Amino acid sequence: MIGPIEIGIGFLIMMGLMFLGLHVATTMFVTAIIGSALYLGMPAVNAVGNELWAANEDYVLLSIPLYILLGEILVRSGTTDKMYKSLADWLNFLPGGLLHTNIGASALFSAVSGSSVATAATISTVALPTFKTRKYDQRMVLGSIAAGASLGNLIPPGIAFLIYGAMTNTSAGRLYAAGIVPGALMTLLFMGTIIGMALYRPKLMGTKEAPAPLREKLGRLRHLLAPLVIFGVVMGCIYTGWATVTESAALGVVVALPIAWLYGQLSVRMMHEAFRATLRLTAMSLLILTMAFYLNFVLGLLGVTQSLAGVVQSLHVSAVQLLWVLAVFYLLLGIFFETLPMLVGTVPLVFPLTVAAGIDPVFFGVFMVLMCEISLISPPVGMTLYVIQGVRGEGTIKEVFQGTIPFFLTMIVMTAILIHFPEIALWLPRISFG
Amino acid sequence: MPENLFSRALTRLVDTLVIIVGWWLVALSLLTCVEMVTRKVFSFSLQGIDEVGGYTLAVSAAIGYSYTLITRGHTRIDFMVGKLPFKARAVFNCLAMVTLAAMALFCISRAWVVLSESIEFQSRATTPLQTPMWIPQSIWFFGWIVFAVACVYLAGHSLLLLVKGKHEALNKAYGPQTLEEEIESEAGEVLEQVRQQNALKEAGAQS
Amino acid sequence: DNPTGMRIAGNFSSNTKHVDNIEKPFFGNLPKILGIPMAINYNPMDTVGVQAADALRMLRSGTFDVMSVQIGMASRDDPFFEGVDLIGVSTNLADLRAAVDAYRQVFDERLQKRFNAKVMTLWPFGPQVFYCNKPIKTIDDVKGMKVRSFTPSMAALIQSLGATPVTLQFSEVYPALQRGVADCGVTSPTSGNAGKWPEVTNYFLPLSVSGSVQGHFMNLDYWNKLTPEVQKKTMAAFKNMEDQMWKLAETANADAMNCNIGAEPCKEGVKFKMNLVAVAPADAQKVKTAVSTVVLPLWKDTCNKVDPKCSEVWNSTVGKARGYSIK
Numbered sequence A: 001m002i003g004p005i006e007i008g009i010g011f012l013i014m015m016g017l018m019f020l021g022l023h024v025a026t027t028m029f030v031t032a033i034i035g036s037a038l039y040l041g042m043p044a045v046n047a048v049g050n051e052l053w054a055a056n057e058d059y060v061l062l063s064i065p066l067y068i069l070l071g072e073i074l075v076r077s078g079t080t081d082k083m084y085k086s087l088a089d090w091l092n093f094l095p096g097g098l099l100h101t102n103i104g105a106s107a108l109f110s111a112v113s114g115s116s117v118a119t120a121a122t123i124s125t126v127a128l129p130t131f132k133t134r135k136y137d138q139r140m141v142l143g144s145i146a147a148g149a150s151l152g153n154l155i156p157p158g159i160a161f162l163i164y165g166a167m168t169n170t171s172a173g174r175l176y177a178a179g180i181v182p183g184a185l186m187t188l189l190f191m192g193t194i195i196g197m198a199l200y201r202p203k204l205m206g207t208k209e210a211p212a213p214l215r216e217k218l219g220r221l222r223h224l225l226a227p228l229v230i231f232g233v234v235m236g237c238i239y240t241g242w243a244t245v246t247e248s249a250a251l252g253v254v255v256a257l258p259i260a261w262l263y264g265q266l267s268v269r270m271m272h273e274a275f276r277a278t279l280r281l282t283a284m285s286l287l288i289l290t291m292a293f294y295l296n297f298v299l300g301l302l303g304v305t306q307s308l309a310g311v312v313q314s315l316h317v318s319a320v321q322l323l324w325v326l327a328v329f330y331l332l333l334g335i336f337f338e339t340l341p342m343l344v345g346t347v348p349l350v351f352p353l354t355v356a357a358g359i360d361p362v363f364f365g366v367f368m369v370l371m372c373e374i375s376l377i378s379p380p381v382g383m384t385l386y387v388i389q390g391v392r393g394e395g396t397i398k399e400v401f402q403g404t405i406p407f408f409l410t411m412i413v414m415t416a417i418l419i420h421f422p423e424i425a426l427w428l429p430r431i432s433f434g
Numbered sequence B: 001m002p003e004n005l006f007s008r009a010l011t012r013l014v015d016t017l018v019i020i021v022g023w024w025l026v027a028l029s030l031l032t033c034v035e036m037v038t039r040k041v042f043s044f045s046l047q048g049i050d051e052v053g054g055y056t057l058a059v060s061a062a063i064g065y066s067y068t069l070i071t072r073g074h075t076r077i078d079f080m081v082g083k084l085p086f087k088a089r090a091v092f093n094c095l096a097m098v099t100l101a102a103m104a105l106f107c108i109s110r111a112w113v114v115l116s117e118s119i120e121f122q123s124r125a126t127t128p129l130q131t132p133m134w135i136p137q138s139i140w141f142f143g144w145i146v147f148a149v150a151c152v153y154l155a156g157h158s159l160l161l162l163v164k165g166k167h168e169a170l171n172k173a174y175g176p177q178t179l180e181e182e183i184e185s186e187a188g189e190v191l192e193q194v195r196q197q198n199a200l201k202e203a204g205a206q207s
Numbered sequence C: 001d002n003p004t005g006m007r008i009a010g011n012f013s014s015n016t017k018h019v020d021n022i023e024k025p026f027f028g029n030l031p032k033i034l035g036i037p038m039a040i041n042y043n044p045m046d047t048v049g050v051q052a053a054d055a056l057r058m059l060r061s062g063t064f065d066v067m068s069v070q071i072g073m074a075s076r077d078d079p080f081f082e083g084v085d086l087i088g089v090s091t092n093l094a095d096l097r098a099a100v101d102a103y104r105q106v107f108d109e110r111l112q113k114r115f116n117a118k119v120m121t122l123w124p125f126g127p128q129v130f131y132c133n134k135p136i137k138t139i140d141d142v143k144g145m146k147v148r149s150f151t152p153s154m155a156a157l158i159q160s161l162g163a164t165p166v167t168l169q170f171s172e173v174y175p176a177l178q179r180g181v182a183d184c185g186v187t188s189p190t191s192g193n194a195g196k197w198p199e200v201t202n203y204f205l206p207l208s209v210s211g212s213v214q215g216h217f218m219n220l221d222y223w224n225k226l227t228p229e230v231q232k233k234t235m236a237a238f239k240n241m242e243d244q245m246w247k248l249a250e251t252a253n254a255d256a257m258n259c260n261i262g263a264e265p266c267k268e269g270v271k272f273k274m275n276l277v278a279v280a281p282a283d284a285q286k287v288k289t290a291v292s293t294v295v296l297p298l299w300k301d302t303c304n305k306v307d308p309k310c311s312e313v314w315n316s317t318v319g320k321a322r323g324y325s326i327k
Ligand code: NA
Pocket: A109, A110, A111, A112, A113, A114, A115, A151, A152, A153, A154, A155, A156, A157, A158
């Protein structure tokens, strides 16, 4: 068993190697090998082979490529811009007008996609041209898209939930159920932020247009069907127990195919592009995840878990205090980090602390994913921000940064709500799974 | 990657493997649906889809690693390295490739032990399919071999560039992707497609 | 010289009675019992991400000095070990104990030879019995039902009873029973009670098809480092733990069975009101026939491929003790 000082040094080595630009997977591997060579001996070093197979031969994690594939097929089927227009019909009356559609469309797209970056890319491509002639403050437009994208992982399905579940032995189905209410609440809070900004600074808002005739609006409603059907099938099958998480992801893929065909986009070429994007994102996540599993194995044998849990217990902090300390820690870390390295790099250390403090693993999963989403929109390192700026292709990234500020503050409010009212996450999994 | 026959062959091989895995994912999804329906309606269970699914993930990941390497997708934190002068940046970019290759080599040496033990013990999964473990593990091991070969090849090339003092070429080929490149590969195809659709629609609206 | 530390992979942390009440205190006290100062490093296997099926390989390589091993999973690397508790051969704990004692020596020899490890304990989780959500009176009534199974020989037994085997992970069985994906599940009274299966099933058939045998194995190099005197003390200490585990299997499962059917005394578990289906002699006979015609031939096929003497060794040990013979 090693003490907190050695643990701290190990953590710093890993972070240092990351900042030197080594691949994130390599930094975890090197840290684990150093730890096990120094304290555990060759048999533990050699156990990496078993971990390589065991960490990847996992039916639950198969849902990662399946959800990615589902999203890739759907995006390529061109449903998203029609979905956007239809949503605009019904959200435009709110103060802040078309900005609400950015949030609503993101929430809807998040319900079928497991990735925030994909959500950002999709929604900004569809939304930005619509705003060209409408005189909204650019920063509000960009900020609302970035905020919407951060729903990508929180509203199920989400890759971050699957990875957290795999690392902590927490049921993915429960995590999904736990994400729904906070995801919906965050959607409402973002809309509230827009309404607040619209009332407080009306100049930031663009021109309001006359609503389309009801007939037209009703006619366009059918474009909301594709995402709703897929969400209904995927979540419905998990909820009713007809299918496991992985089976429902497979079902989603199968349902996405005829949708792409209906929109006239199903082709071998399109499928091959979707395969490439899918395997790229899957392998990117899984190499890091595999090394994180090995690091987790070494940390467990080193007694890091008990050592840190002992420290936390001796400090006599309450669960709420611990969560606030972690929130500050992750806000700082999130400035420099992306979702995946932050998630897999810290969960092996932090999770045992939260268990020792009596925090529900399902609740902590939601908290972790929220922290990851904040890191995605906190500059200067935030993939979604750069994706949006890239799609925009004019102005400076600074405007994107500024635009996220009100939404960033909203997410901190959301963090506070989640910490002090854990029931918003825990209620749904309890009533649906007992 | 350097422009030569080996690079092209490697890219071709990896791309083909990715397409095969992709179709297999679709096929497995269809099989899963068939299984769900027969289980629900006819009380008949095609056993072992979950088991095959587990092997599928191991194989998809192993094969994906080399595709992600070739398309420069493996995650790095470029926050600090990006701010360094280009010579120092070249050193760190080379270091990243060399350490990745070292990791891949160590991993295949251990993965080989896993496979060879499965052959030695004639291990069979304790599931209704009783799959001999060497079958899925051989495909998985093959994926790791391709990854390790690609890693060593690229690390060697980056070392060569460093020794020759071609820092800029090194940074261009092995540095973290620039913003434009990253967006291009993460979302590029999607954006392109949506743009094309919009253009078509506008053309349609005008005529 | 005796080693100065012991690295242990314990059983699954969700089996709290075995892990928290027996294994943890046992290994914690071991240095005191042996009279040698020793740093104990104990982790339940799931908390360090060790797969139950990898146990024999990790013992062989010395990744762990002692491991709690699920025989059913570990027999992936050698079907011979599954022979200690083949489906349907021992239908109660007394019979199982006779089978385990008959097999222990050949088991240990093979473990030492092929996996460089030594048997310290062999014990059961408890009788694996039927929980069904449709009315049954005898085992014949499972015909046409979907029954969750988790090993090849269990699937074979279920098929020979005219039912459809369904593979599901333990955590998925509850919702599967609730929504009718499966009609029956097979597990121990304690696991079923802890997993709240009686909430979604009404008929409890205490016909045991297996005892779910577990063991503690020690890396042989580690064992050989112990002085003969310490070896003797170690063996005695593990024997003591083995007895505790057998006792737990008996008392805890008797208690849990009472709880499942709403009888007294029910001290440890949650009380439910399942209908108890009495095991008729004909049921036991039916299982016995299935063992001879389906389970044993299947195992012989698998095991003799790895070692042609498998079935012969089994006949002279477990077979003799339980009155079976593989032809
Ligand atoms: Na999502």
